[in-house]
Amino acid sequence: MKTYLSLPELNSALAVRDLSDPAAGPHAVQLLLAEVVAGLERLWDIPATTHRQNPLVATADNYDRLGYSGDDVTRDSRYSRHVSPTVMLRSHTSAGIPALLDTLRGETGHYDRLHVLPGLVYRRDAVDRTHVGTPHQVDLWRLKARGLLGPAELHAMMAAVVEAVLPAAEYPDVQWRATPAEHSYTAMGQQLDVLVTRPDGTREWLELAECGLVAARVLRGSGLDSRRWAGLALGLGLDRALMLRKGIQDIRLLRSEHPEVQSQLQDLRLYRPVSAMPEIRRDLSLVLDAVEEADGELLGDLARTALGADAELVAALEIRAVTPATELPQAAVERLRLAPGQVNVLVRLVLQPLDRTLTDAEANRLRDRIYLTLHRGRVLELIAG
Known part of the structure; x- marks a missing residue:
């Protein structure tokens, strides 16, 4: 079932500041994103291009062209924010990928580039200390023509992202794992988890990213020959990544207007708790x-x-x-x-x-x-x- 956002609801959603965008003012989210991108550029010695796209997307780009089934539960208005029968607020930054792939149809020579698609996504989500309705994501897609990309390159990509988010020099006990996961737009999908220590000393695995090899049908959907083109796709939740990097326990702090909190959101140093108000x-x-x-x-x-x-x-x-x-x-x-x-x-x-x-x-x-x-x-x- 679909219900549509009213104009005030849409305007309210679009008014939320994108912390990943330098044009909206500096924030630690941008610093972390820059370190992730720089780490992948060093790993592969290829250039990166950042795309900041309109959060209003075609529903087909958000779902159909990425391989989602017609009856996928995420299409329901309980989970996504629809504006009309054909337009919605993106529920993931991957919604920008089909249009990006369309621009590569004319590439006939060698091609190897990292594409970076950061921004807000819009969901209906639970209320707790790690979830908000407008989280930040980034899609990191390495697209290559006339060359192979496989499991080894995917593993190296995951390792580089973990090192960028939780550098071993600062977090020597960091551990990560990859477990099989299904995504409609990847093959050999993986979920990337990191082992973190809670304030009470307990350790638990938390999801950091999802990734995989770009599915051939997604490439073909944009007119790209899947025998010639290959890709790696990784989606990273920037809010959680920053919270892990700085040791922040409450996601609301990322948008806090408290001066002592704001001053700490201009760098990637460990967060120093400000006196908590009582529950x-x-x-x-x-x-x-x-x-x-x-x-x-x-x-x-x-x-x-x-x-x-x-x-x-x-x-x-x-x-x-x-x-x-x-x-x-x-x-x-x-x-x-x-x-x-x-x-x-x-x-x-x-x-x-x-x-x-x-x-x-x-x-x-x-x-x-x-x-x-x-x-x-x-x-x-x-x-x-």
């Missing part, structure tokens, strides 16, 4: 019309939209339990006045501004605004008064 938690008992609506990404996006500029005050929106009406005690069904098919969803809201402390009254008002947006029941449980 305020509020639990919500929601009634939704179907189990499918109890989706963290869907509810997170609705909450962000409801709060507008105040969305930055929300640190997390966590689904704690989902219970169909048929599994609830009769007293609860009557109290909530649940209709057949509806579900009771318990949600924990974590509020934590980055630069001040919320009052209880402010927290209650924010809680009620989210509750009124998400709740589908006939009984309201408001607390702000």
